[in-house]
Amino acid sequence: MKNGFDDNFLWGGAIACSQADGGFLEGGKGISTQDLRYLDPAWNHEQVEEKHHNSPFSKAEFDQALKDMDTTYYPNRRGIDFYHHYKEDIALFHELGMKIFRTSICWSRIYPNGDDEMPNKEGITYYKDMFQECKKYGMKIFATILHYDIPVNLVLKYGGWKNRKTIDFYVRYAKTLFEELGDLVDYWLPFNEFNAGRFAPWDGVCLIQDEEENMNQSIFQCLHHQFIANAKTVALCHEMLPGSKIGGMIARFETYPATCRPEDALQAMQDQQYSNWFYTDIMARGVYPAYMDRYFDMFDIDIQFEDGDDEILKAGIVDFLSFSYYFSQVSTNSQTWEKTAGNLIMANKNPYLETSEWGWQKDPIGLRISLNQMYDRYGLPIIIAENGLGTGDVLEKDGKIHDPYRIDYLKTHIEQMKEAIIDGVEVIGYTMWGIIDIVSCGPLTMDKRYGVIYVDLDNGGKGSGKRYKKDSFYWYQKCIATNGKEL
Numbered sequence: 001m002k003n004g005f006d007d008n009f010l011w012g013g014a015i016a017c018s019q020a021d022g023g024f025l026e027g028g029k030g031i032s033t034q035d036l037r038y039l040d041p042a043w044n045h046e047q048v049e050e051k052h053h054n055s056p057f058s059k060a061e062f063d064q065a066l067k068d069m070d071t072t073y074y075p076n077r078r079g080i081d082f083y084h085h086y087k088e089d090i091a092l093f094h095e096l097g098m099k100i101f102r103t104s105i106c107w108s109r110i111y112p113n114g115d116d117e118m119p120n121k122e123g124i125t126y127y128k129d130m131f132q133e134c135k136k137y138g139m140k141i142f143a144t145i146l147h148y149d150i151p152v153n154l155v156l157k158y159g160g161w162k163n164r165k166t167i168d169f170y171v172r173y174a175k176t177l178f179e180e181l182g183d184l185v186d187y188w189l190p191f192n193e194f195n196a197g198r199f200a201p202w203d204g205v206c207l208i209q210d211e212e213e214n215m216n217q218s219i220f221q222c223l224h225h226q227f228i229a230n231a232k233t234v235a236l237c238h239e240m241l242p243g244s245k246i247g248g249m250i251a252r253f254e255t256y257p258a259t260c261r262p263e264d265a266l267q268a269m270q271d272q273q274y275s276n277w278f279y280t281d282i283m284a285r286g287v288y289p290a291y292m293d294r295y296f297d298m299f300d301i302d303i304q305f306e307d308g309d310d311e312i313l314k315a316g317i318v319d320f321l322s323f324s325y326y327f328s329q330v331s332t333n334s335q336t337w338e339k340t341a342g343n344l345i346m347a348n349k350n351p352y353l354e355t356s357e358w359g360w361q362k363d364p365i366g367l368r369i370s371l372n373q374m375y376d377r378y379g380l381p382i383i384i385a386e387n388g389l390g391t392g393d394v395l396e397k398d399g400k401i402h403d404p405y406r407i408d409y410l411k412t413h414i415e416q417m418k419e420a421i422i423d424g425v426e427v428i429g430y431t432m433w434g435i436i437d438i439v440s441c442g443p444l445t446m447d448k449r450y451g452v453i454y455v456d457l458d459n460g461g462k463g464s465g466k467r468y469k470k471d472s473f474y475w476y477q478k479c480i481a482t483n484g485k486e487l
């Protein structure tokens with residue numbers, strides 16, 4: 001029986017380029033869809049999340065965002081200026097003792113418009129330099145090929161993921177990465193949170209909403225194109241880079257029944273199928289699962305396959321699975337299922353769990369459940385690609401940040417990860433989310449900080465940009481140094 005983390009367990013941290021890099025339009029970069037998410041001063045955080053995370057852009061909003069580019073503040077264009085600070089930040093990751101660094105590559109740095117004849121050399125050089133900086137310290141690289149941000153031109157000119165041509169542009173982009181960065185990257189991840197397309201249609205599938213369209217049909221047709229792109233990229237990686245590992249990822253929504261009534265247990269099972277298993281079944285088994293037929297009928301979804309799609313999916317089985325885990329949720333009762341199915345279900349609060357200031361319910365045991373269920377289902381190695389607590393933190397006058405709440409969150413979740421390993425689950429790595437404070441994805445704010453490293457920037461991008469080690473930095477440093485023994 002395993003008794004915890006083995007010696008080559010990959011302790012690390014994760015960020016995403018569109019939330020961290022900044023360097024907007026520098027180095028030959030084109031405009032990406034994540035550059036267009038703006039903050040209207042009249043909006044509160046929930047409205048920002050609703051407007052540009054949970055729902056697609058309307059055509060009018062999209063045009064407006066393009067028009068107002070120079071007069072409105074767009075947090076993702078500044079990020080935390082990782083683009084210019086990466087040497088300093090990676091030195092801090094090394095000081096932490098990190099074994100692996102997960103970040104995403106910005107498609108519009110490599111192909112500024114997505115359909116360019118040739119790749120942008122400056123973009124490739126940036127990633128070579130940045131990844132080599134990690135290698136200097138012996139860190140492995142866990143590279144997300146697409147973390148939501150596609151070149152805006154692909155949406156404007158081709159309709160983005162609605163158009164099968166985007167599959168070809170994506171696979172060509174991935175091929176260029178394999179050619180140029182294949183000797184530096186250890187773990188590849190084609191898509192961040194595959195199921196984001198369902199619960200965050202702007203982020204996940206970059207969808208522009210036309211009035212008359214059946215949104216569910218559009219979302220799942222886009223997801224099908226992404227499944228094909230994913231499978232083709234997995235097969236290409238196996239062919240071009242036999243020594244590398246390429247995996248799949250979802251946002252894991254561990255879902256409990258509203259009550260022990262059989263109807264509610266059935267509801268929770270279906271929510272797990274529609275929110276979680278649908279996506280990993282295709283990436284790990286290569287076929288659409290039969291239980292989705294009922295779902296597609298219910299929502300008038302008729303996915304258009306092309307000849308050969310079935311074979312492509314079967315040939316694109318991933319080497320590992322990963323997921324982001326922040327909270328668990330309680331399934332809605334069966335009466336409201338039609339409205340929430342497959343969506344982020346936050347309708348019912350779990351009375352046994354504490355809720356964070358951002359409304360996410362902290363459930364370390366839920367992580368252990370998720371790990372067991374995913375490993376039992378597929379038997380594939382698992383990396384926890386994101387886990388962390390987003391909160392407001394206070395920079396004290398003496399430069400310290402006291403974040404016992406974050407230490408408690410990480411400690412309890414790492415303890416349960418260890419229990420899962422003792423349960424027999426092959427967990428090979430943990431890249432804590434937001435290892436350094438970055439712009440939060442949904443609410444687009446610096447008020448929801450995840451890092452063990454504080455960045456002195458506020459929501460308007462103002463501040464010194466200076467980095468500070470929080471109390472949790474020293475805690476995580478000791479956790480890594482003792483390989484999870486001292487928590």
Ligand code: BGP
Nearest residue numbers: 016192193390440441442443448
């Ligand atoms: C996931 C994304 C990350 C990260 C995380 C936390 O969906 O993969 O980009 O942001 O959510 O969410 P938030 O930043 O909205 O708190």
